[in-house]
Amino acid sequence: MLTDINAEKAGFSAERLERITEHLQTNYIEPGKIPGAQVVVSRHGQTAYHRCLGARDLERNKPLESDTIFRIYSMSKPITSIALMQLYERGLFQLNDPVHRYLPDWKQQQVYVSGEGENMELAAPRTPTTFRHMLTHTAGLSYGASTHPIDAIYKAHRVRRDHGEDLQSFVNKLANVPLYYSPGERWLYSYATDVCGYLVEALSGQKLDEYFAEHIFEPLGMIDTAFQVAPENVNRFAANYQRAPDKSLKLLDDPEKSAYLAKPTFLSGGGGLTGTTEDYLRFCEMLREQGSFQGKRIIGPRTLELMRRNHLAGDLSTLAIGAFSETAYEGVGFGLGFATSLDPVATGALGAGDFYWGGAASTIFWVDPVEDLVAIFMTQLMPSATFNFRGQLKNIIYGAIED
Numbered sequence: 001m002l003t004d005i006n007a008e009k010a011g012f013s014a015e016r017l018e019r020i021t022e023h024l025q026t027n028y029i030e031p032g033k034i035p036g037a038q039v040v041v042s043r044h045g046q047t048a049y050h051r052c053l054g055a056r057d058l059e060r061n062k063p064l065e066s067d068t069i070f071r072i073y074s075m076s077k078p079i080t081s082i083a084l085m086q087l088y089e090r091g092l093f094q095l096n097d098p099v100h101r102y103l104p105d106w107k108q109q110q111v112y113v114s115g116e117g118e119n120m121e122l123a124a125p126r127t128p129t130t131f132r133h134m135l136t137h138t139a140g141l142s143y144g145a146s147t148h149p150i151d152a153i154y155k156a157h158r159v160r161r162d163h164g165e166d167l168q169s170f171v172n173k174l175a176n177v178p179l180y181y182s183p184g185e186r187w188l189y190s191y192a193t194d195v196c197g198y199l200v201e202a203l204s205g206q207k208l209d210e211y212f213a214e215h216i217f218e219p220l221g222m223i224d225t226a227f228q229v230a231p232e233n234v235n236r237f238a239a240n241y242q243r244a245p246d247k248s249l250k251l252l253d254d255p256e257k258s259a260y261l262a263k264p265t266f267l268s269g270g271g272g273l274t275g276t277t278e279d280y281l282r283f284c285e286m287l288r289e290q291g292s293f294q295g296k297r298i299i300g301p302r303t304l305e306l307m308r309r310n311h312l313a314g315d316l317s318t319l320a321i322g323a324f325s326e327t328a329y330e331g332v333g334f335g336l337g338f339a340t341s342l343d344p345v346a347t348g349a350l351g352a353g354d355f356y357w358g359g360a361a362s363t364i365f366w367v368d369p370v371e372d373l374v375a376i377f378m379t380q381l382m383p384s385a386t387f388n389f390r391g392q393l394k395n396i397i398y399g400a401i402e403d
Contacts, residue, residue: 001285002040002050002066002278007400010041010048016400017041017049023396029054032249033387034362035241036064038277038378041397043371045285056238056380057255069224069237070378071253071260072280073271073359074326077193079216079283080208080269081135081307081337082299084196086215087203088131089303095135095336098128099195102202105175111140112178116149126182133183134192134199135336136311138319140179141190146322153177159191163259165266167198167208180321187316187334189325197269208267219296220282225275228263229255237274240361240380252382271360277378280365284374287355287367307336308355308369315342326358326384349391350398356390364390371401 007014020039028034036054040047056064087093093101100107106129110122125140133139144154154160159173174195180188197208204211209227217225229237237255244250253259260274286293290301299307310333312319317329327339331346338355341347356366362381367374375397377389 001047001281005047005050007048008402010043010046011403012041012043012048012400013402014048017397019396019400020049020393021051021053023392024053028387033243033247034379034381035239035249036379038064038066038068038376039393040277040281040374040376042281042285042288042374043401045289045372056236058241058249059239059251059254064238065236066278067224067236067276068378069229069233069274069276070363070380071238071240071359071361072273072275072363073361073384074193075280075357075359075363075365076269076271076273078287078337078357079212079273080193080196080200083200083208083211083216083269084131084135084203085303085307085336086299087200089300092203093131093199095132096130098130099134099199100128102199103171103175103195105172109175110178111182112150112180116152120149120178122178125179127184129179129183131199132311132336134196136187136334137190137192138184138187138312139190139192139195140181140183140186140188141174141177141192141195142180142188142322143190143324145324148180150178150180161194161266161268161270161272163265167194167201167267170266171195171198186321187312187319188322189320191270193270193337194268197267200269208269216283216298217279219298220279220286220293222275222279222282225273225279227267227272227274229258229260229274231261234261238380240382242382243386249381277376280376280378281374284365284367284376288369288372288374308338308340309333309335310340310342311335315346317346324385326360326364327356349394351394358384358390360384362386362389364393366390366394371398373397 041049113121240253291299331343354368
């Protein structure tokens with residue numbers, strides 16, 4: 001897929017697409033702002049641009065190559081959402097069903113009103129938490145990382161994706177934490193997709209890694225995507241870096257000593273996968289082709305259409321709380337596992353109607369059904385909000401379309 005490159009056949013100017021290379025090399029790789037990057041642009045199923053730039057491991061002077069394995073973090077979320085909606089297509093739940101059918105302890109959930117500690121005031125939610133709330137991050141959960149009084153309870157109950165934790169023990173702990181708001185009333189980026197991973201297990205009777213392998217990875221030929229980097233693939237695993245206070249790159253996770261080399265006890269559907277760009281391209285091409293890839297049907301076209309529609313009563317600028325997520329808020333909606341661009345004037349970006357997400361190490365993708373386009377950007381730099389790669393690449397890519 002990454003060797004048959006023809007920009008003109010895909011409706012692009014090859015010369016203008018090459019601005020991606022110049023932009024990344026000049027502004028990011030040569031100044032040492034990122035170690036390296038891999039970019040793929042595809043349109044009408046034809047790869048138009050593919051480059052591997054810079055290094056995958058600066059300490060060992062290893063170049064970034066086509067088969068480099070990346071931590072995709074929250075780009076795991078769309079995969080988990082597709083998995084759960086496959087079970088929707090089997091008639092196992094409705095979007096408005098309460099999740100306490102599978103999480104009985106959640107039936108007694110309460111919502112934060114005011115105060116903190118022993119003086120915290122709670123109330124009953126106006127509506128139970130549903131599958132739709134989980135898929136759209138409107139369930140009232142958080143990541144437990146702020147100074148809010150509710151997040152103090154997350155910390156007290158050790159609600160974290162720790163080694164030794166599993167999905168069952170995790171959701172049991174979450175049952176003891178009050179919700180930020182009554183489900184459906186606001187949007188807050190959260191552990192909700194990890195709960196979706198638990199729901200996949202509860203509905204299917206399979207462990208999440210086994211379900212992914214059988215129903216998504218094997219049919220799509222995603223041979224390198226997994227919760228663990230296999231011993232024979234360690235030499236392809238990229239190093240992960242952090243932007244230090246002096247703006248230099250600080251090694252955050254050595255690929256030869258990484259926790260990803262061992263099988264995790266916690267199978268994080270919200271952020272635990274590793275994989276290659278080509279693997280994720282296969283997933284994105286399935287999305288572009290309305291749920292099917294190379295003759296393998298992964299999700300029905302009408303189900304996928306439902307998933308990529310905005311399920312919020314407005315856009316994120318009016319409903320989101322908290323500053324942390326993998327998207328801007330103005331002119332952006334959220335569906336069942338994806339953000340979606342609603343208004344190009346409000347977003348200030350081309351590609352209205354696209355659906356997308358990103359990961360904590362600055363990886364991004366989007367699928368544009370109008371232009372029949374897929375774009376993927378891979379690097380390993382935390383935090384993901386350091387640079388606006390999505391906006392910059394969109395300007396270059398859409399500016400290179402000729403037809």
